[in-house]
Amino acid sequence: MKLEVFDLSYSYSTTPVLKGISLTAEKMVTAIIGPNGAGKSTLLTCIAGLLRPEGKILLNGTDIRKMDRDDFSKALSYLPQDAPSRAVLTVFEAVLLGRLHSLKWRVGEEDLGIVYRVMGELGIEELASRTLNELSGGQRQMVSIAQALVKEPEILLMDEPTNSLDLQRQLELFELIREISADKQITLVTALHDLNLAARYADHIVVMKEGEVVSSGSPNKVLTCEMIESVYGVHARVSVDEEGIPEILPVCSAGRRKNHK
């Protein structure tokens, strides 16, 4: 499904957070990067339909404000960056809630099957009967991801999904997410802090700073020393590895280096 954002603006009371954002995301992995406070999370929240911004958000050409609420929530999964739920639910029950739109009083076998399959894909099926409050932060994050995937969405929005995951899980998660989005033709938009993860797994990168899009394009085009210095205020070495993927090595804060001189 094609996601288009036109001239999107949003303010929290009087502070403008998004200032005329436009972007397009298609069936592939789009990473939104940028420093803290750039408006990445607000942008995802707007696209998820949880805020009322100015401007337009289109799904396959239809304005989301004109879409049927059920159709919209069925098409899109959103994984917020919220503190993990303290609900006393088992992992199975929590993941099952991702299928809310099809749950009846008696849980159907199809729903159970999808939930179990996704838990298996994410490697958390062993945790099925444990309750959320017994899990580590990373395990809970995997549960949230499973919850977002069992809906079988056409658009998947993830806000910093690798937070609280260990190195191995981060890589595995993105490999899996790439696989699933290619397989199921999902349009994935994810906010990311880790530039190297973005370089490796994103097809398209959107760089945000202070509520505006400053650059967008393929990782090779976007991830340059100049961009990193102007957006993050950091000196970094960018090299290209043997697979042609940019590698970013931050050296020092640009502000500090100036002071040293």
Add this chain to the structure above:
Amino acid sequence: MKSEPKEIYSGITSRKYIFILMMGTAVVLSFILDIMSGPAWLSVREVVLALLGLGDSTGHAIVWVIRLPMAAMAVVVGAALGIAGAEMQTILDNPLASPYTLGISAAAGFGAALAFVLGVGVVPFAEEILVPFNAFFFSFLCCLAIYFIANKKKGTTETIVLAGIALLFLFNSMIALLEYIASADELQAVIFWLFGSLSKATLPKVAIVFVVLILIIPIFALDAWKLTALRLGDNKAKSLGINVEKLRVKAFVLISILTATAVCFVGTIGFVGLVAPHISRMLVGEDQRYFMPLSALGGAFLLSVASIASKLVVPGAIFPIGIATSFIGVPFFLFMILRRRRDFW
């Protein structure tokens, strides 16, 4: 893949059915014991015969006129408070939320006290009707006030809880004011009402609470999954397509009706609405399809046992059930909190 998803899931749910079945059995047993106990003990056989209308006239009179209304009242009010507390904790995401802690019981108390002390009613009727009607009116008013205060702030859970606590203090001081100006007789009536008592129970009153329960439970049941999903946090619930504000308001109105109906006939029995949901949560978790029924049964059981105890503490007299509820409930609750292995809030 060792086992089928269906087997794993029924492994999770079958435990819950067992807890619900056990609690249901416990309620039936305590209900029968409640009818048996009193100044003149009846046997199980006498109780069953009287309930079927086959016993002698004395047994029939004791059971149908005195014991059954009280025992049934304990069960329906306990169930109503259990559900009210469970849903309140769910929609407000707060372990302290209950009809008692948010001032709804205090408002009922104020309404009753107003009737006792000033004879002021919202409807001009005999005292029998005046007191419960006033209690209902003010507890519902309290719920509306909480709701409107919270609505000013877009219904965040913190505002609702804080508004409720503010109203709790307000109504408590207004009760104190009425007690201050009351005569000795009126004061006694007010205090006894505030203790909570089943002694004014009649079968029509039981029927009213029962009907309200029967009407409200299915409405909650239809929203069971949505209410469960609400516990994942507002953003996740919204992204699952739930209109969170609407769900919260709807649940709040239902809770208000349930609480107001329950407390207006029996007075302030606060503890049940707080404890029953916590016990239920520890046993079956927060899938509403199990959480809500077990909260209801847990509340019914707690109040039923308290009713039995209130008759046994002082032989021949009925000890106020509100006091008995706390005496039984608090140690049990603390035991549950201390022996649990993990956090539930």
